Amino acid sequence: MSRRPREPLLTDDKWSKIEPLLPKLSSRGRPWRDNRAVLEGILWVLKTGARWRDLPEDLPSPATCWRRLRRWEDDGTWERVWRAFLRELDAKGWLDWEETFADASFMPAKKGATASASRNEARARSAWFWSTARVFLSEQPYTPPRRQR
Numbered sequence: 567m568s569r570r571p572r573e574p575l576l577t578d579d580k581w582s583k584i585e586p587l588l589p590k591l592s593s594r595g596r597p598w599r600d601n602r603a604v605l606e607g608i609l610w611v612l613k614t615g616a617r618w619r620d621l622p623e624d625l626p627s628p629a630t631c632w633r634r635l636r637r638w639e640d641d642g643t644w645e646r647v648w649r650a651f652l653r654e655l656d657a658k659g660w661l662d663w664e665e666t667f668a669d670a671s672f673m674p675a676k677k678g679a680t681a682s683a684s685r686n687e688a689r690a691r692s693a694w695f696w697s698t699a700r701v702f703l704s705e706q707p708y709t710p711p712r713r714q715r
Contacts, residue, residue, distance in 0.1 A: 572622055575609040576602065583654075587647045588638070599626040599634075607631035 576584070581602055588605075591598040607625040611618060618628035625631070638644055655661050 572624060575606055575613065583651075584647060587643070587650055589641065589643060599630050601634075604631050604634045608635050 588601050604626050607621050608631050610625060618632055621628050
């Protein structure tokens with residue numbers, strides 16, 4: 567039984583927008599796998615929800631894809647890509663900054679503060695709230711408050 571070739575997830579048009587935003591490969595030492603092939607592997611895992619070790623054989627090794635994913639996360643590449651696409655969408659007028667939603671992780675609801683906690687500690691905002699608010703506010707373009715009559 568022959569296998570059908572896998573359809574690439576990145577079109578040439580998409581790749582031409584992403585390629586300049588990815589770090590250049592270093593030329594010293596062992597040759598690096600192509601960024602496009604590695605990104606295909608990362609996208610394949612994200613799209614299918616499969617394990618890294620289940621990557622198709624025509625893609626780079628699972629370790630290579632995972633290490634590059636981690637490297638790009640650590641050096642801020644994903645944030646630069648995300649901001650570039652937000653700028654492009656905003657320039658086209660496709661974003662409505664008046665109505666914005668932030669995605670969040672689901673966490674179990676606390677049943678209340680411990681008996682020894684003071685009232686103010688029980689009401690304090692969580693670190694998660696402030697980190698989410700900081701990210702949300704950093705992406706929203708500044709608009710001065712409207713004057714009230």
